[in-house]
Amino acid sequence: MKRESLTAALFILLALGLSAAAAQGCCAPILIPPARSTQVPPSGERGVLNTQVSLTYGKTLTLDTYRGQPLVLAVFSTTCPSCVSELKALARLQAAGTKVLLVSGQDTLPDLVRFAQNQRLPFPVGRVAPQFIAQLKILAYPTVVVLDARGRAVTRQQGTADVQSLQNTLAGLRTTQGR
Incomplete structure (x- = not known):
């Protein structure tokens, strides 16, 4: 009986997580909904620049390639409708001069190649190790x-991107960088 109660409780938690994810426009389940946009302590992601990204056009780069400029790193899945719906907003950011990199730790590189070709994206798309997703x-x-x-x-936004908030963050970074 105790085991059945525990199983039922886990199913309820999973259902709540899926509901919270759907309410935020997310595709992957979460158990505790985070704030929509959160500040990330600068020391929290050491080693991020060493991360290798296998790009859909056959090259490999590290995030260090983007050192010296702000980068919008969009983590997504090709099977996530919310992820696909925010691609136009990310393309507008890229068109306005912001560097955007779309990465997945879930999809295979051949799946990402097909996706990038079908979507005709103006920014690079690549695969990262799932450990990188966990590190972030x-x-x-x-x-x-x-x-x-x-x-x-x-900063980090979970769920469909709030472009105005991203633009404000980027403007603040450019102002700080210009000093």
Whole structure:
């Protein structure tokens, strides 16, 4: 009986997590809904710049390539409707001069190649190790992490991206960087 109660409780928690994820426009389940946009302590993501990204066009880069400029790192899955729906907003950010990198730790590289070709995206798409996703403490897709010019994660948005908030964060980074 005790085991059945525990199983029922876990199913309830999972259902609540799925409901919370859906309410935020997320595709992956979470058990405790985080704040929509959160500040990330600068020391929280050491080693991020060493992360290798296998790009869909056959090259490999590290996030260190983007050192010296802010980067919008969008973590997604090709099977996530919310992730796909925010691609136009990310393309607008790229068109306005912001570097955008779309990464997945879940999809295979051939799946990402097909996805990038079908979507005709204006920014690079690549695969990262699932451990990188865990290192960033990403609990749901889509999640957007803004990295400053030194590669430190300064903010994170879980669920469909709030473009105005991202633009405000990026403007603040550019102002600070210009000093």
